[in-house]
Amino acid sequence: MERSLVIIKPDGVSRGLIGEIISRYERKGFHIVAGKLIKPEREIVEYHYDVHRGKSFFDDLINYFMEGQIFVLVVEGENVVNLVRRIHGDKDPSCALPGTIRGVYACSTTRNIVHASDNLGAAAREISIWFPNLDED
Numbered sequence: 001m002e003r004s005l006v007i008i009k010p011d012g013v014s015r016g017l018i019g020e021i022i023s024r025y026e027r028k029g030f031h032i033v034a035g036k037l038i039k040p041e042r043e044i045v046e047y048h049y050d051v052h053r054g055k056s057f058f059d060d061l062i063n064y065f066m067e068g069q070i071f072v073l074v075v076e077g078e079n080v081v082n083l084v085r086r087i088h089g090d091k092d093p094s095c096a097l098p099g100t101i102r103g104v105y106a107c108s109t110t111r112n113i114v115h116a117s118d119n120l121g122a123a124a125r126e127i128s129i130w131f132p133n134l135d136e137d
Contacts, residue, residue: 001080003124004074005072005130008073008113009114030077037070040066093108
């Protein structure tokens with residue numbers, strides 16, 4: 001079974017979309033193995049998005065995450081990394097297919113409701129950042 005990290009970003013949390021978003025994964029047959037609602041620490045968000053450090057949008061992205069609470073979760077299932085990204089839709093909501101999370105709810109490329117790991121290596125790294133003790137139980 002694969003695992004992916006998903007983050008429901010501040011706009012998704014403030015708009016009350018946590019349940020709607022999680023239900024999409026569950027209806028697909030995926031399992032939620034961990035989740036938490038948090039006000040993130042800047043250092044963790046910067047570390048999470050370290051691959052984008054130095055890019056023109058980095059500071060805006062970090063500041064956006066600092067605006068409010070986020071819901072961080074680990075989703076598990078067969079081919080979960082690719083399928084969750086398809087459920088989310090394109091990062092640019094004007095290109096996202098109708099019915100995807102971003103196609104329905106997102107209004108901008110920066111404020112696009114959700115994040116998901118883009119490959120298995122990234123998933124392992126991201127899960128270890130947000131849930132460092134997940135597999136110790």
